[in-house]
Amino acid sequence: xxxxxxxxxxxxxxxxxxxxxxxxxxxxxxxxxxxxxxxxxxxxxxxxxxxxxxxxxxxxxxxxxxxxxxxxxxxxxxxxxxxxxxxxxxxxxxxxxxxxxxxxxxxxxxxxxxxxxxxxxxxxxxxxxxxxxxxxxxxxxxxxxxxxxxxxxxxxxxxxxxxxxxxxxxxxxxxxxxxxxxxxxxxxxxxxxxxxxxxxxxxxxxxxxxxxxxxxxxxxxxxxxxxxxxxxxxxxxxxxxxxxxxxxxxxxxxxxxxxxxxxxxxxxxxxxxxxxxxxxxxxxxxxxxxxxxxxxxxxxxxxxxxxxxxxxxxxxxxxxxxxxxxxxxxxxxxxxxxxxxxxxxxxxxxxxxxxxxxxxxxxxxxxxxxxxxxxxxxxxxxxxxxxxxxxxxxxxxxxxxxxxxxxxxxxxxxxxxxxxxxxxxxxxxxxxxxxxxxxxxxxxx
Numbered sequence: 174x175x176x177x178x179x180x181x182x183x184x185x186x187x188x189x190x191x192x193x194x195x196x197x198x199x200x201x202x203x204x205x206x207x208x209x210x211x212x213x214x215x216x217x218x219x220x221x222x223x224x225x226x227x228x229x230x231x232x233x234x235x236x237x238x239x240x241x242x243x244x245x246x247x248x249x250x251x252x253x254x255x256x257x258x259x260x261x262x263x264x265x266x267x268x269x270x271x272x273x274x275x276x277x278x279x280x281x282x283x284x285x286x287x288x289x290x291x292x293x294x295x296x297x298x299x300x301x302x303x304x305x306x307x308x309x310x311x312x313x314x315x316x317x318x319x320x321x322x323x324x325x326x327x328x329x330x331x332x333x334x335x336x337x338x339x340x341x342x343x344x345x346x347x348x349x350x351x352x353x354x355x356x357x358x359x360x361x362x363x364x365x366x367x368x369x370x371x372x373x374x375x376x377x378x379x380x381x382x383x384x385x386x387x388x389x390x391x392x393x394x395x396x397x398x399x400x401x402x403x404x405x406x407x408x409x410x411x412x413x414x415x416x417x418x419x420x421x422x423x424x425x426x427x428x429x430x431x432x433x434x435x436x437x438x439x440x441x442x443x444x445x446x447x448x449x450x451x452x453x454x455x456x457x458x459x460x461x462x463x464x465x466x467x468x469x470x471x472x473x474x475x476x477x478x479x480x481x482x483x484x485x486x487x488x489x490x491x492x493x494x495x496x497x498x499x500x501x502x503x504x505x506x507x508x509x510x511x512x513x514x515x516x517x518x519x520x521x522x523x524x525x526x527x528x529x530x531x532x533x534x535x536x537x538x539x540x541x542x543x544x545x546x547x548x549x550x551x552x553x554x555x556x557x558x559x560x561x562x563x564x565x566x567x568x569x570x571x572x573x574x575x576x577x578x579x580x581x582x583x584x585x586x587x588x589x590x591x592x593x594x595x596x597x598x599x600x601x602x603x604x605x606x607x608x609x610x611x612x613x614x615x616x617x618x
Contacts, residue, residue: 211508212509213240213242214243215244215512216243216244217244217246217272217273217504217506217510218246218248218271219233219272219273220248220271220274220275221248221250222249222250222275222496223250225275228527231530232523232530233245233247235526236513239516239522240512240516243509243513245513248271254277254279255578257280258280258284261274261284262284262289265287265289265502265503268503269503270289270501270504271504272504272509272510273499273504273510274499275496275497275498276496276499277495277497278317278318278494278496278568278569279494279572281317281318281320281329281497281571282320282572283574284499285320285326285328286322288502289501290328290329290499290500290501290502291328291499291502291504291507292323292327292328293328293330293499293500297327301511301514301515302511302514305518305537307327309537310536311536311537311563311564313493314334314493314495314563315327315330315331317494317497317569317571321409328499329497329498329499330497330498330518330536331495331496332533333462333495333496333527333531333532334563334566335462336461336462336492336559337393337461337462337492337493337566338459338460338462338479338480338482338491339364339479340450340458340459340468340478340479341354341355341457341477342453342455342457342472342476343476343477344453344476344477345453345455346456348378349370349374349375351367351370351371351374353367354480355367355457356480357558358484359480360483361398361427361483361484363483364435365382365430365431367381367457368431368435368436368457369381369431369435371456372435372436379454379456380436380437380448380454380455380456381435381436381457382456383448383449383450383455383457383458383459384431384432384448385431385436386428388440389584389587390581390585392569392570392580392581392584393461393492393569394459394492395425395584396492397482397489397490397566398424398490399415399416400567401424401485401490402423402485402486404419405421406421406580407570407571412613413613414580414610416580416583416602416606417599417602417604417605417607418606422598425587425598426598427485432592439588439592439593450464451468451471453475462532462556465549475552477552477553478552478553478555479556479558479559480555480558489562489565489566489567491562491565491567492566492567492568493566493567494568495536495568498517500514520535520537524544525545528545528546529545534563536563541560541564542560573613573617574616576612579608579609580605580609580612583605583608586601586605587602587605588601
């Protein structure tokens with residue numbers, strides 16, 4: 174099942190369009206009357222990705238309706254994450270970065286190192302978010318916007334506490350004659366067992382479980398599994414990746430096990446509609462909360478629900494990630510930008526609208542417990558499980574520079590070597606680890 178292109182790591186790239194240079198060249202301070210100390214009469218530019226532009230336009234419209242003397246212009250930019258980061262860094266040199274801009278977990282450290290994003294921690298401490306403090310946010314999600322070299326800083330605020338769950342199609346179960354639905358105490362062994370039963374009973378007409386590892390690049394899936402076995406994707410203290418260590422090899426073995434039996438055969442074509450949960454021919458799939466609206470539309474009258482992900486050795490395997498909002502260091506309208514963020518993160522203002530318009534789960538304890546995000550007609554009837562998943566989610570690992578992209582390519586290559594060429598799992602992923610650690614070393618010289 175594809176949700177934010179299967180992993181939140183690709184959220185930015187999946188949601189964007191247009192060319193970066195014209196957009197960012199146009200994103201100079203707007204020349205409005207709002208200076209650093211002015212809010213009324215101010216004008217700010219908010220840049221986001223194309224997939225989110227319609228909902229951010231609704232937020233801006235609501236804000237301007239409440240504050241008629243303030244203007245927020247919403248724009249969108251490139252569909253390439255690396256190009257997006259480079260474009261912001263280049264624009265920063267000429268002071269042309271938008272006042273408020275889309276940030277995302279895997280780019281946050283790069284944008285901080287390039288001095289694009291403002292450290293928000295002092296402003297939050299000074300009350301620029303109203304009554305909200307850093308402690309009100311789920312710490313692991315805020316942690317994604319803490320630079321590796323300066324963990325006391327906060328260079329962005331998460332918009333939604335997004336996490337993954339196990340989607341299951343009751344109609345597909347029934348078609349295969351299986352009536353054992355996922356339970357909260359399931360292990361991965363349980364999930365694989367039932368998936369294989371479904372696939373066997375249906376003669377392969379129904380895929381028991383959408384390929385858990387995807388094409389091998391979905392860290393939102395493999396990261397939590399590696400951690401559940403006691404391993405790590407990246408250790409900032411040693412500056413090393415552990416994707417080839419014994420604990421990680423256990424994880425890769427588990428993740429690669431179901432291909433062809435409990436899952437379909439390996440394919441690098443992750444966009445194949447017949448392999449998507451929404452096709453109706455996939456009984457179970459791992460995907461994020463963000464997939465709910467699209468799934469409801471695509472599945473029509475189908476009977477489906479969600480459950481927390483199964484555990485490994487008693488450990489949660491729920492992955493998570495986020496996109497966020499940042500203020501530019503070079504913005505001449507920082508007070509106006511803060512005013513917008515204060516409204517946007519207000520439970521009774523922007524966050525209320527974000528839950529209605531964007532399916533956002535507020536990244537705060539109060540928002541998870543008392544937010545309106547759960548008040549949607551089923552399916553899924555068990556949507557509240559995403560609150561539990563968010564609290565236990567293992568988030569995407571911050572890595573230096575471009576080494577995260579190298580890791581995606583290395584794990585994809587290793588996955589293909591194992592499944593298509595029959596290579597030994599340990600050999601393939603130990604080689605991948607070497608490749609990633611060489612990339613990390615270059616980034617940290």
